[in-house]
Amino acid sequence: MDRLPKWADAVLVPLLSIVIAFVLSGIVIAAIGENPLNALMIMIDGGLGSTYGWGYTLYYATNFMFTGLAVAVAFHASLFNIGGDGQAQLGGLGVALACLFIPWPNWWVALIGATAASALFGAAWAAIPAWLQAKRGSHIVITTIMFNFVGAGLMLYVLKHFLKPAGSQDPSSADFPAHLELPKLGEILGAVGIPFSKDPPVNVTLLIALAACFLVWVLIWHTRFGFALRAFGKSEPAARYAGISPVRITMGAMLISGALAGMMSINNVMGEAQRLVLNSSEGAGFIGIAVALMGRSHPLGVLLASILFGFLYQGGAELSMWTSIPPQLIWVIQALVILFTGALDNMVRIPVAAAFRKFGKRRT
Amino acid sequence: MSFESYVSILDSTVRLGTPLLLACLAGLFSERSGVFDIGLEGKMLVAAFLSAAVAYTTGSAWLGLLAGIAGSLVFSAIHGLASITFRGNQLISGVAINMLASGITVLVGQNWFHQGGGTPALSGAARFRDMTLPFANELRDVPFLGPIYAELISGHSVLVYLAFLLVPATWWVLYRTRFGLRLRAVGENPAAVDTAGVSVVALRYAALAIAGVLCGIAGSYLSTALAAGFGREMTAGRGYIALAALIFAKWRPWQALGSTMFFGFLAAVSIRYPTIDLGVLVIPNEFMDNLPYILTVVVLAGFVGKAIPPRAGGEPYVKER
Numbered sequence: 159m160d161r162l163p164k165w166a167d168a169v170l171v172p173l174l175s176i177v178i179a180f181v182l183s184g185i186v187i188a189a190i191g192e193n194p195l196n197a198l199m200i201m202i203d204g205g206l207g208s209t210y211g212w213g214y215t216l217y218y219a220t221n222f223m224f225t226g227l228a229v230a231v232a233f234h235a236s237l238f239n240i241g242g243d244g245q246a247q248l249g250g251l252g253v254a255l256a257c258l259f260i261p262w263p264n265w266w267v268a269l270i271g272a273t274a275a276s277a278l279f280g281a282a283w284a285a286i287p288a289w290l291q292a293k294r295g296s297h298i299v300i301t302t303i304m305f306n307f308v309g310a311g312l313m314l315y316v317l318k319h320f321l322k323p324a325g326s327q328d329p330s331s332a333d334f335p336a337h338l339e340l341p342k343l344g345e346i347l348g349a350v351g352i353p354f355s356k357d358p359p360v361n362v363t364l365l366i367a368l369a370a371c372f373l374v375w376v377l378i379w380h381t382r383f384g385f386a387l388r389a390f391g392k393s394e395p396a397a398r399y400a401g402i403s404p405v406r407i408t409m410g411a412m413l414i415s416g417a418l419a420g421m422m423s424i425n426n427v428m429g430e431a432q433r434l435v436l437n438s439s440e441g442a443g444f445i446g447i448a449v450a451l452m453g454r455s456h457p458l459g460v461l462l463a464s465i466l467f468g469f470l471y472q473g474g475a476e477l478s479m480w481t482s483i484p485p486q487l488i489w490v491i492q493a494l495v496i497l498f499t500g501a502l503d504n505m506v507r508i509p510v511a512a513a514f515r516k517f518g519k520r521r522t
Numbered sequence: 523m524s525f526e527s528y529v530s531i532l533d534s535t536v537r538l539g540t541p542l543l544l545a546c547l548a549g550l551f552s553e554r555s556g557v558f559d560i561g562l563e564g565k566m567l568v569a570a571f572l573s574a575a576v577a578y579t580t581g582s583a584w585l586g587l588l589a590g591i592a593g594s595l596v597f598s599a600i601h602g603l604a605s606i607t608f609r610g611n612q613l614i615s616g617v618a619i620n621m622l623a624s625g626i627t628v629l630v631g632q633n634w635f636h637q638g639g640g641t642p643a644l645s646g647a648a649r650f651r652d653m654t655l656p657f658a659n660e661l662r663d664v665p666f667l668g669p670i671y672a673e674l675i676s677g678h679s680v681l682v683y684l685a686f687l688l689v690p691a692t693w694w695v696l697y698r699t700r701f702g703l704r705l706r707a708v709g710e711n712p713a714a715v716d717t718a719g720v721s722v723v724a725l726r727y728a729a730l731a732i733a734g735v736l737c738g739i740a741g742s743y744l745s746t747a748l749a750a751g752f753g754r755e756m757t758a759g760r761g762y763i764a765l766a767a768l769i770f771a772k773w774r775p776w777q778a779l780g781s782t783m784f785f786g787f788l789a790a791v792s793i794r795y796p797t798i799d800l801g802v803l804v805i806p807n808e809f810m811d812n813l814p815y816i817l818t819v820v821v822l823a824g825f826v827g828k829a830i831p832p833r834a835g836g837e838p839y840v841k842e843r
Contacts, residue, residue, distance in 0.1 A: 286819075300765070
């Protein structure tokens with residue numbers, strides 16, 4: 159296959175893919191009798207037109223940064239972790255247990271504890287498929303899919319039988335203590351004199367997500383373990399020959415991946431809902447796949463793709479409010495993005511490479 | 523527990539196991555040809571929607587079935603395009619197909635019927651009716667065998683009988699025809715098939731087309747026979763359970779019948795007895811519902827036998843140049 163310049167591979171191909179996804183989604187919108195351009199304007203206005211819209215966009219983006227990084231770390235080791243959603247829900251259980259049963263003195267101590275608990279629970283849920291892949295050779299894609307379902311069942315059971323307050327019908331936990339509420343981004347920015355809406359749920363977790371992006375970048379490109387991880391991902395026999403332990407890499411990559419997916423729950427469970435509800439992750443684990451593919455598994459790419467998907471979610475919610483287009487439109491766009499950046503990558507890449515060959519020759 | 527209630531649990535086992543069986547056979551064809559298919563769920567969902575929508579609009583369940591198969595085939599073609607022609611990642615393509623199906627069924631359904639993504643209830647000829655086999659009513663009073671014949675064997679829709687006939691048919695195609703031999707070979711060693719002058723691409727597309735038809739029937743059964751109409755996300759993970767059943771059956775047709783009926787039985791028991799009290803411990807509903815997934819992980823772990831997938835599964839085939 160032709161080699162593309164680095165910038166074309168990292169920016170042009172994903173960008174073209176998302177343009178194709180948008181055009182196809184536009185055709186779908188037109189087919190159901192709405193005006194696609196009008197829809198796009200409503201989305202841009204609702205997602206990016208005010209600090210209120212930005213607040214929601216960044217709130218969703220925080221979720222997707224965690225799940226996107228989770229998928230990306232596993233991708234670098236050539237492991238496909240579809241279980242991000244189950245790991246995120248279990249992470250939510252960790253957050254809920256930490257917030258409900260430990261008497262924290264204030265929010266920031268609680269945040270450290272809850273972050274640790276969410277990472278621990280998420281990693282634990284990834285540990286079993288990881289161990290089975292490393293030691294028994296079971297395909298990690300299938301086991302993580304199965305663990306998503308088992309995780310959802312487990313959460314239903316725990317909520318219904320243990321965490322639900324007495325007398326309540328709703329399978330969700332009691333509210334967390336009020337003093338554990340995380341500061342909103344609006345309050346933080348307000349304190350330094352930047353006006354930002356205090357209504358959206360975007361909170362201090364955004365800063366943790368940004369830190370996580372940076373730490374994952376350091377981990378993958380500037381540590382011994384990261385080097386081993388990438389070597390293993392490129393060629394397992396070569397890595398094995400170089401003395402890299404496949405068991406150690408598989409376990410390490412999946413534990414980090416699970417921990418990152420679990421940490422998403424500090425944003426939605428502790429930052430937004432202030433209690434644990436059923437299906438708390440709302441499919442964010444799957445969006446992580448789209449985000450990681452779109453971002454080419456690079457933390458900076460994941461960061462940008464998360465904001466894009468955060469915008470799509472907020473814009474989609476606004477769209478369903480003002481038009482007859484249901485919010486599931488986002489699932490279509492997301493699926494098309496996954497299809498074109500992940501599976502039909504070559505369909506975009508081959509013509510681009512051909513174009514480069516043609517114009518490259520002319521120049522020389 | 524009375525004899526009648528045993529028969530009635532087995533009756534719902536057949537009803538609930540049938541869509542799993544059809545989807546499982548679909549996966550069997552696809553994966554035996556070396557194409558992983560985690561998009562079974564999405565294909566079923568699209569087929570279920572189109573079947574119910576067209577059956578409601580035209581009043582004919584058979585036209586609904588055809589529409590369902592057509593929709594499922596389109597999704598199979600997308601999967602083929604991504605994983606065969608453009609040699610993309612088959613798992614990622616499957617994930618995309620499932621998401622696309624969840625999104626597009628609601629999007630189109632909401633626009634078409636304005637009922638929150640579902641279709642209106644189907645009635646009359648828009649549904650597949652339960653067939654009464656000959657002498658079912660006359661033989662009902664025969665002790666033991668009578669109720670088994672009248673309740674368990676008779677009284678299902680035509681799609682159920684079709685699904686059961688497809689098991690020996692699949693076995694025959696797979697192990698007794700030239701196409702079947704080539705199909706199994708292309709899933710194990712595509713290079714050898716290519717060397718013999720047989721097109722790997724054509725074989726894999728054929729396998730995906732068969733999978734598309736079978737998923738189409740499965741989805742159509744869900745919305746026009748088992749239920750009376752389409753509801754949002756009505757496949758509810760059945761595609762993944764079918765995938766689990768396929769692993770459980772180690773990619774073989776008769777074993778697929780066994781595993782899907784076993785999973786159907788688990789579902790039937792879980793619906794009838796939300797909690798099972800064994801005296802010393804109470805088995806919760808959530809455990810029963812998730813037993814197929816748990817058992818699959820146990821089988822995959824190799825603690826009970828060893829499930830070895832087709833060797834070339836998941837690998838796009840690249841001709842050497």
